Amino acid sequence: MITVTPKNKPKEFKNDFWKSKNFKVSIGEIVEKKEVETAPESMGPTPKPNVTDLRSWDMKLLERYEPFYAPFCDMCCLCTFGKCDLTGKKGACGIDIQAQQARIVLLACCIGTAAHAGHARHLVDHLIEKYGADFAIDLGMNIDIEAPLIRTLIGKKPKKLGDLKEVLSYTEEQLSHLLSACHTGQEGSHLDFESKAMHAGLMDDLAREAGDLAQIVALGMPEGDENAPLIEMGLGTIDSKKPVVLCIGHNVVPGAGIMDYMEDHGLEEDVEVCGICCAAIDISRYNKAAKVVGPLSKQLKFIRSGVADVIVVDEQCIRTDVLEEAVKNKAAVIATTDKMCLGLPDLTDEDADEIVSKLVCREIDGALILDPEKVGEVATRVAMKIADERENLKILPDLDEIQEMAKECTECGWCVRVCPNGKPMMDAVVAAGKGDFSKFVELYEYDTCYSCGRCEQECERELPLMSMITKVGEHYIKDQKYNMRAGRGPVQDVEIRRVGAPIVLGDIPGVIAFVGCSNYPEGGLEVAKMAEEFLERNYIVVTTGCGAMSIGEYRDEEGKTLYERYGGEFDAKGLVNMGSCVSNAHVSGACIKIANIFAQKPLEGNFEEIADYILNRVGACGVAWGAYSQKAAAIATGVNRWGIPVVVGPHGSKYRRLYLGRTDKKEKWNLNDLRSGEVIEGEPAPEHLMYAAENRGEATVMIAKLCIRPNDTPKGRQIKLNHYIDLHKKYFGIIPDDISKFIRNEKDIPITYKKDVMNMLEEAGWEPRALPQEPSTMAFREKARGK
Amino acid sequence: MITVTPKNKPKEFKNDFWKSKNFKVSIGEIVEKKEVETAPESMGPTPKPNVTDLRSWDMKLLERYEPFYAPFCDMCCLCTFGKCDLTGKKGACGIDIQAQQARIVLLACCIGTAAHAGHARHLVDHLIEKYGADFAIDLGMNIDIEAPLIRTLIGKKPKKLGDLKEVLSYTEEQLSHLLSACHTGQEGSHLDFESKAMHAGLMDDLAREAGDLAQIVALGMPEGDENAPLIEMGLGTIDSKKPVVLCIGHNVVPGAGIMDYMEDHGLEEDVEVCGICCAAIDISRYNKAAKVVGPLSKQLKFIRSGVADVIVVDEQCIRTDVLEEAVKNKAAVIATTDKMCLGLPDLTDEDADEIVSKLVCREIDGALILDPEKVGEVATRVAMKIADERENLKILPDLDEIQEMAKECTECGWCVRVCPNGKPMMDAVVAAGKGDFSKFVELYEYDTCYSCGRCEQECERELPLMSMITKVGEHYIKDQKYNMRAGRGPVQDVEIRRVGAPIVLGDIPGVIAFVGCSNYPEGGLEVAKMAEEFLERNYIVVTTGCGAMSIGEYRDEEGKTLYERYGGEFDAKGLVNMGSCVSNAHVSGACIKIANIFAQKPLEGNFEEIADYILNRVGACGVAWGAYSQKAAAIATGVNRWGIPVVVGPHGSKYRRLYLGRTDKKEKWNLNDLRSGEVIEGEPAPEHLMYAAENRGEATVMIAKLCIRPNDTPKGRQIKLNHYIDLHKKYFGIIPDDISKFIRNEKDIPITYKKDVMNMLEEAGWEPRALPQEPSTMAFREKARGK
Amino acid sequence: MNERVIPWQPTVIAGPKQALLVTPETAEMMLKKAKRPLMVMGPLVKDSPVLSLAVLIAEKWNIPIVSTGDMFKTLNEADIKSKPYGVVEIVNLLKDPDWGGINGEGQHDLVLFIGVIYYIGSQGLSTLKHFAPHLKTLTLCKFFHSNADASFPNMKDEEWIKYLEKLAE
Amino acid sequence: MNERVIPWQPTVIAGPKQALLVTPETAEMMLKKAKRPLMVMGPLVKDSPVLSLAVLIAEKWNIPIVSTGDMFKTLNEADIKSKPYGVVEIVNLLKDPDWGGINGEGQHDLVLFIGVIYYIGSQGLSTLKHFAPHLKTLTLCKFFHSNADASFPNMKDEEWIKYLEKLAE
Structure with missing residues (x-):
């Protein structure tokens, strides 16, 4: 070879x-x-x-x-x-x-x-x-x-x-x-x-x-730095007394332009720059002074809150009614890319003074400016000029008003029916009408209500439900200060050398990547809980994008976030924030590097051998619990091709297509042992390639199972099965029925469960089988080529 | 300038x-x-x-x-x-x-x-x-x-x-x-x-x-040759006794591979190569020995007829069930591009003998072969080998059988409801049950029934309606021999020099391009009739793709097609077949060349000035009467941007968007006269940019109207209005109400209608207005730049 | 599901909102309420008795007629007054709340459709459903038009003629 | 339109084909006709009395239960026998005509759904609507499921419980 x-x-x-x-x-x-x-x-x-x-x-x-x-x-x-x-x-x-x-x-x-x-x-x-x-x-x-x-x-x-x-x-x-x-x-x-x-x-x-x-x-973003700084995150970290510039989207360039302008003009202390979605992550990778509001699900609430004086939008996943919403509370909008022009006048070639003046005088509601440096100047200057005036705007209703409005509810129930998650908005409104805001608070926390605003569109009384929930949430949930480790970028080669063997042999039970958007069935807390569960169990937890932010919004009883409790190294118990959505390339990248650096597979032009290696030997699993977008569909399908399975949340079923394995069809799992040249009996590992789980319990167990790989050593298999059984017992109450499928010989049985499992094997008529030496899904001739 | x-x-x-x-x-x-x-x-x-x-x-x-x-x-x-x-x-x-x-x-x-x-x-x-x-x-x-x-x-x-x-x-x-x-x-x-x-x-x-x-x-396709040869077209031109290779799609390369193989092996007399859709046009531009079956609407019928021994598909607008249909009558399928692989084994690298043998022995139903030369060899050899055997296949039912089957009809009527055009399929079946096949024949002629096959899918008796209509049509319509002038490609510079002035001044009343697909509301005859109407009236008629084929399928009382009656030059009364869908670029190309060659506008980097010229001065109109595809949407929207209006058929309303002008809003039609530097009152010319007509009469009148341009000289305007009035009288019975909008001063009034029009003008309170010298929709500063 | 209220072309179903099924009686109520109704008549009603009935309805309720496609000619030859528009043109005007209506007396508040080719009619009705909250649409074809606000059901000719007769008498 | 047969989430409307509205009586007829019914029970019925009623129905009609999500645990703790599958896994098996069924006795011919999260359940029902012509689906939720072959209507809790009681008694 x-x-x-x-x-x-x-x-x-x-x-x-x-x-x-x-x-x-x-x-x-x-x-x-x-x-x-x-x-x-x-x-x-x-x-x-x-x-x-x-x-x-x-x-x-x-x-x-x-x-x-x-x-x-x-x-x-x-x-x-x-x-x-x-x-x-x-x-x-x-x-x-x-x-x-x-x-x-x-x-x-x-x-x-x-x-x-x-x-x-x-x-x-x-x-x-x-x-x-x-x-x-x-x-x-x-x-x-x-x-x-x-x-x-x-x-x-x-x-x-x-x-x-x-x-x-x-x-x-x-x-x-x-x-x-x-x-x-x-x-x-x-x-x-x-x-x-x-x-x-x-x-x-x-x-x-x-x-x-x-x-x-x-x-100059972090280059795989495991000690990337902690970034301030959450509404509570933003000083709304200062002029506030909000960046929404995914493209760092306009945000970087703003940070540069502020630095060049010594305005860091005078203006707050914050971001939502990946733009937030990437601006904070560029300059840690930038603050992160949070994932996508904060968008409408934060705009409604009126805190942002200037809203700079770049591209992807931005509310398309941002201009309409901004106009309501007199925030100025600056569009910055060809992807989202919002019908605004293209003032790219106009003098900055001129643009600032037009925006400040409200001659225009916003501008399209395709020059990021000019965006930096205009956004900052406009924010500084209109912040005072806007401070006196009464943007959200008072609690009293909310109670009065809530009394108008006719209890038609359509707010619940049109809610993607069927959340009890009507109950919250009815309770608020009686002065009980607790149900609104429940919806607000962890963005359990994503605030897509469909309910508001449907309400026959035209109640401003999103404004109501925003006000209640801000009022009752005081200390909204969290953090997130800045996106570190790719995994270092040295880390791969360290973890390559334990991953491929199974000693590190798996690499789990929590990625993607925030269309969660039950709010962002679930993602943090899943991450915590696998971190405690020695998995490597990787994250990006909205997932990384959702994880940062959860604090344990001691008030610590997972980023404070776990290091950023790509190793067992590491919580690795790689960055924004584009950084997801480093997830498959890390798996490829295992094949290359650890297993010495050549990379150039060698896709199939690499993917085959990953599929059969690298216990990685992607989790896109709130995947909503076409980007997420592409990302998941892309990593699938590399041999990495993905679990999506229940909304993922609306992508229309999953890739499911059939454990009842034994012949589908045969492997080619490239070493011996023989076809050998395999196992459903990984069992599915794209799977939608109905709830967190099901997902957690499935994720653990999807980290099993044919190449696991007996020790590695024991470790993986131990977690699988543990979690299955926790969420289902019993040892899983299909355990026998994953036990090749007695050495694979986790010691803790040895007796029970042995009984199950006997009942199932289990027979031991050979371990593959070099398990592969490629045809044998491929081997000849490679050697 | x-x-x-x-x-x-x-x-x-x-x-x-x-x-x-x-x-x-x-x-x-x-x-x-x-x-x-x-x-x-x-x-x-x-x-x-x-x-x-x-x-x-x-x-x-x-x-x-x-x-x-x-x-x-x-x-x-x-x-x-x-x-x-x-x-x-x-x-x-x-x-x-x-x-x-x-x-x-x-x-x-x-x-x-x-x-x-x-x-x-x-x-x-x-x-x-x-x-x-x-x-x-x-x-x-x-x-x-x-x-x-x-x-x-x-x-x-x-x-x-x-x-x-x-x-x-x-x-x-x-x-x-x-x-x-x-x-x-x-x-x-x-x-x-x-x-x-x-x-x-x-x-x-x-x-x-x-x-x-x-x-x-x-x-080596024709390079703007106005005397491109006439190509044989129609079922009747194909000798079904010979082995037949059918090419469907748009990409000439595999078809050229077949023609080359046949020539190299002296098989031109032994094998028939024919095509459907643009592949047909382009293969016939490459080699006039290739025969054209006809537009898209022939596809299912021709496959069902079983005449083709080998079906070679390349890309775009091909029935995606072609393999299923081919298997039914034991035709072999060869897929030739990455766009349509049909799940077939990729045998590109396999030996041709091997592939031929597999296809002939029916080891496989088809193959994916990405090498056009190999396609040429395999398609030809397989056709020659299986033709004899296939000759004895009984593929279509006999008329007797059709009558028996037709009797099973429950008259549920759903075949009509699911028909895109609500064509009376049920009546045809009921009549056939009584031995009267005339209604089937009516549906068959000019592809009045497009044969999309929806009715067949719906039929609760599972009657093979498409096979029935095919058999009846073939039986009753004997002489299906037509022709088409081979696609000549672009317009010559010398032609532009000749017609530039008459077009821009209005002496040639318009350039009308019949393009696009065959999703016609009432069959292909309507397109031919429209073309005939405008040819008779001195317009330049351009055509491509399915439109060009539909035009060729119509013969006048003397048995002549329009291609035989009218020359191929780009000039008044010319019927210019430019070629396939891709050749549509020469339609806007010709307009651009008028701006450049005739009006000396520089081209390089000068889009807006050119488009503005075309919009205001070049009386061109596209007609996509049967537009069905996303390609047609792109084509139409593209020519719209160049300032060329497009009329689509009623199905075009399902594209969801038109561009309509409002003649009741006078201010929308103002023009900048670049010569005088003044804003002057304009007229709705062209009135719409993308228009869906309900039927042919409406379309014909609208097309004539959409050729009017602000730049028309009084003489040109007279000519254009004369045709507009003529056609309006023909299809609506009266002189159009809006005629006053297009008359700038008395010199614009067609002499034939002078009296009536003058009366109408008086009633309308019409006042004469100035003719623009250099009408433009661009801002004045553009002028400064140009000069 | 009631066969009569499945859209005639069954796949024009566009979403949760569906037309109200009307009888001649309910249609009459809509007409009585309307201040400035309009009738849009397409080329599919060129034959009697439907044509005569449609015209009778227009006369009885004093409704101006817009003819689409090339329907004007048929009406003109029968000395029936109408104004010719492309169906997309008239729909485009109807969706503008500021349009003055066919006689310049103000935008219409009820638009009756009859005889427009089903699928382009359906598209036009969709336009009005979405963009013309200021008016209601009512279809008098023998086809259920789910994109209308109100529609006759799917019917055979005999029943349809009865429906039209009731509205005309 | 009848409010009871608008899909609970109104936009899951997918095309011309809509579920048949069933009452406890018609549901009973379907059960009587079924040879190998199956009940798929999701995590939304963790609370009595619905859970007890669902289990009673399964017992009365002798229907094996598949539990989805993490519902197995709830049932297991109540000593109710079920087999855990992801909802997408069981639907994947049900769409295969050759699958041997939950007990290896052959593919099921009637599948009852209750308690699966509405939208993922709706997607699974769509799969079976398109790809499992060999079986019928019946939903016992208080939500109208248009992608099922047959569904209870949208109901309030009280009525729903009555429906379930009738089927259980």
Whole structure:
């Protein structure tokens, strides 16, 4: 086998030690030259894979993890033949309900991928404009494999910002082909649609890596720093007496422009800059003075509270009625990207004084400004000018008024019916009418009510329910101060060297990534509780985006957040906030690096071997408990293709498609033992690839189970099964019925449960079987190629 | 004003004269060098426009032609918050029904654009692989402006195939940004969504130009040849006794592979190669021996007929159940692109003998073969081997059997209710049960029944209605032999020089382009009739795609098709088949060339000035009477941005959005007279930008009206109004009420109708007004820039 | 489910909101309440007796007629006054609360549809459902139009003619 | 429109096909006809009296119970036999005509749902509507489930309990 020797240079220096920019560049160059020499030798079969190039791998996955479709609509409405009813019938173009579902999933994945590709393209172009195409990509002394995805998929190491353009062009080209397949009269096989969705997901992963890499190196964000600072989070951390600029979205560039302006003008103490959603995370990676309001679910409440004087929106997951909401409380809106222009006048080329004046005089409600430096100046100056005036605005109703309004409720109950989670809004209103605000408080806490505002839209009395809940929450929940470790970016090579073996052998029971959005069934607390449960059990817990923020909002009895209780290292009991949504690339990145650094699998052009390695040996599991978006669909489908299973919350069923394994079909789980060359009996590990759980208990048990891998050593298997049984007992009361499936021989049985399990095995007619030496899902010929 | 002098070289040689490849290349190079020297000087303000760069132009259009939304669904189902009811309410993300409709339109335009961009990318990459990146782009002596769109939008002349890659990369990048905007929580303004949809449409137009250009030059398709040969068309032209290979789709490459194989092996007389949809058109542009079955609406019927032994599918608008249908009559299917893989085994790398054997022995029902040369070999050989065996298959029921089956009809009527056009299928069945097949014949003729097959899916007796109609049609309609002039590609510069003035002044009353798909309300005859009507009236009639085929299926009383009755020159009474869907780029291309060659407007980076010229001076109108696809949505929206109005059929209302003008709002029609610098009173010309007509009569009158332009001279206006009145009288019985709006002074009044019109003007209290000298919708400052 | 209130083309079902099923009696009540009704007549009612009945209804209730498609010609030849508009044009005007109505007397408050091609009519009704809260739509076709505010049910010709007769008499 | 048969979450309306509204009587007829019924019980029925009634129904009609989410624990603690599955897992098995059923006796022909979270339940019912023509689904929640073959209407608790009692007695 062609192997790339891991570069075992002594690189355990602290990150900061070498942080002089010039030095970095020169190191970068030296390393590069070596790479270039070895690259051609180790090129695998699929550099820059086209749409069909990884199809055979997909078909292997789809053979085992068959797509499970839950149509959200029975009809297709994409062409002018009109809506076709696909209930047992084919459409006017010949499509059937399965292919149609898969098509819509592909479409969602394409939209998600486009969001990340567009975002990354903007970052890369902007940063090249600012820092030059030759700006070196160097993540410091502890990270040699700076871009595991780019190396694997593009087949080369990106050395400078300019190299990322090739990555994005490739991604955009693939995306165009994939979206084309969604056109009427293209693909007809649901399996081929799924293969394409996986390709879209992979492109999404790649675009995210390029985007995060660019911003990390060019904006000086933490480079895999396990000791990234704690960032202030929560409403209570924002001094609403000062002028407040709120950034919403995902693109750090305008927020960075604001931070720069404030620094340049010494205004750090005079103006508060805070953020919602990933923009918050990434601005705080750029400058820790930025404050984090919280996840997406804070958005409407925070706007309604009127605290923000200026609202700067960039892109993705922003309420599209932000302008309308801002106008209500006289906040100014600045749109900053082509993705969200809101019909505002494009004042990019206008003089800053002019724009400030127009906004302050309310000649306009907002402006589109595509120059981030100008955004920085205008946002700050406008906030400072209008803050005083706005302070006297009475924005939210008083508690008395709320009680009076609540009395108008007709108890029609439609607020509950239109609530995505059927939350008892009506009860809260009725109680408030009687002066009891406790039920409102319950809805407010942990964003149990996401505040999507559907109830308010439906209310026949037009009660401002979102304003009411905001006021009550702010009044009763005093100390809303939390924190979050700043997004550290990727995992260091040295960490991979440390944990590679324990993960692959099973001694570390799993790597669990809590990612994605905040469309939770029961509020954000559940995510924090799940994280806590697995941290206590020695798992590595990784997190990003809204998940990372939800975790930070939970404090234990001593008032400590999980970030205060657990370190940020990628190791057992580590709570690793990698950053924003784009940082999710480092989750698959870490798994790829295990295959490369620990197992010495070559990366370049070698997708299938890497994915096969991860599927069979790396006990990682993604959890997107509140996944709501097309981006989340793309992310999940992308990591699935790498062989990483994902658990979504119950709302995830509305994505229309899961990938479920069938434990009752033994033949589906056979493995190829590449060492012995024999087909051997396997086990459902991981059992599913994309799974929607109904509630937290079910999810927790499933997550533990999905960390099992064929490659586990007996000791590792014992550890994993021990947690699985523990958690199953906790949430279901008994040892799981299917335990026998995961026990290959007696050495796999957790000692604590030995007796009970032995009895169960006997009842089940269990027989011991062989452990694989080199378990694989690839065909044997692949081995020949590799060796 | 910076002007580019049109190159008035004497270039009236016949196309063939210079057709030596080497000579071409060298000419190309000489021309190029001159271009390079002048290019920088004449670069306009918007080369490679980004998403927001042409927004101000869009807003001008949208201010006058406000989006009209007809929601096809009241809900949004794109995220996991679940479906949001937008009936007077905002969704969970804040979106309202207007923005949601515009978003879905943008999504459709992105899908359409992706289809063309993916198609063009495949063509360009494939042709570069085959002929080299340096293969010259040269359309012969009569075409200097080979790529008006690329010149305008990219800002340079493409000299060789390799240059088209830059065009496509730009398109793909823009597409990625545009699709991103469809993500939840991005754009919030319906107007900005529309601006983005227009950008998508423009990218679509650009991609099509690149694709068609590549195939014209590299595959030796006609280069604007007005005397392109007549191509045989229709079922009757196919000798079903021979082995038959059917190509369906849009991508010429696999079909060209088949034609090449047959030529190389001297099989032209032994095997029939025919095509459906644009693949048919483009294969016949490549090799006139290829036969055209007809438009999309022939697809299911022709497959059911069993005539095709091998069905080769490439991409776009293909029935997705083609494999299922083919298996029924033992035809073999070969899928040839990543867009449609149909779950078939990828045998691209397998030996041709091996594949042929597997298909002939029916070991597999079909194969995915991504190598067009191998497709050529396999398709031909398989057809030759299985044709004999298949000849004895009884594929369609006999008339007797049809009568027996028809008797089973329960007269539930649901076949009619699910028919997109509510066609009287039940009556036809009931009559057939009584031995009267005439109603089936009526449905069969001109594809009045599109044969989408919905009725068959619904039938509670599971009657094979599509097979029944196919058999009856084939039996009763004997002589199904038609023709079509081969797609000639772009308009020649010399033609533009000839017709530029008469078009811009109004002496040629208009250029009408019948394009798009075959989802007609009343069959294809209507399109032919419309074309005939305008040809008789001296208009230039342009056509492409299914429209071009539908026109060819109509014969007059003497048995002549319109192609036999009218020449192929781009001139009054010319019937110009430009080619396939991708050739639609030459429609806007011709308008752009009028601005450039005739009016000497510089192209490079000068989008707005060109579009403004077209909107106000070039009396062109697109008609997509059977538009059904996302591609058609993109095409229409793209030409709209160039200032060309489009009329769609009644099904077009299901695109959810039109652009309608308001003649009752006078202020909307004011014009800037760039010569005088004054704002002057205008007129609703063109009145709408995207219009759905309910039936042919309404459409015909509207088309005539939409050719009116502010720049018409009195003589031109007279001519145009004469046709408008004529047609209005024909279809409505009276002189139109709104005639006064289009009469600026008495000289505009058609002489024939002078008296009546004068009376009407008097009643309407009409006052004469000034003619504009240089009518424009641009701001005046634009003028300063240009001069 | 009641077959009579499944949209004639069953997939035009668009969401939770569905048209109210009306009988001639309830339709009459709507007409009585209306101040400025309008009738939009499409090209599908070119044949008697439906055409005559529709015209009788317009006359009885003093409703101006807009003709769509090329329906104007048919009406004109029968000396029936109407104003020709494209169906999308008239719907576009109707959705504007500030439009002055067909006779300049103010926007209409009730619009009757008859004879417009089902699917384009359905799209137009959807436009008005969403964007014209200032008016009600009522369809007199023999097809249930779920996008209308109120619609006749799906019917056979005989019943339909009875419905129209009741409204005309 | 009858309020009782608007889907509880009104936008789960998916197309022309809607569940049949059932009363305890019609539900009983379906149960009588069923050869191998199954009850899928979700975590929303953790409280009496609904839980007891659901269990009584299962006992009376001799229906095996599958518990979803973490419902197994509640049942187990009450000594009620059930088999735990994720709701998506059991639906995945039910859609396979070749699956042997919960007891290996063959695929089920009638599946009762109660207590599954509305929207994920609705999605599972959609799966079965499209891909399990071999079985019928019947929901016993107090919510109308349009994706089921048959469903109780939207009800208040009191009426619901009466419905369940009738089916249990």
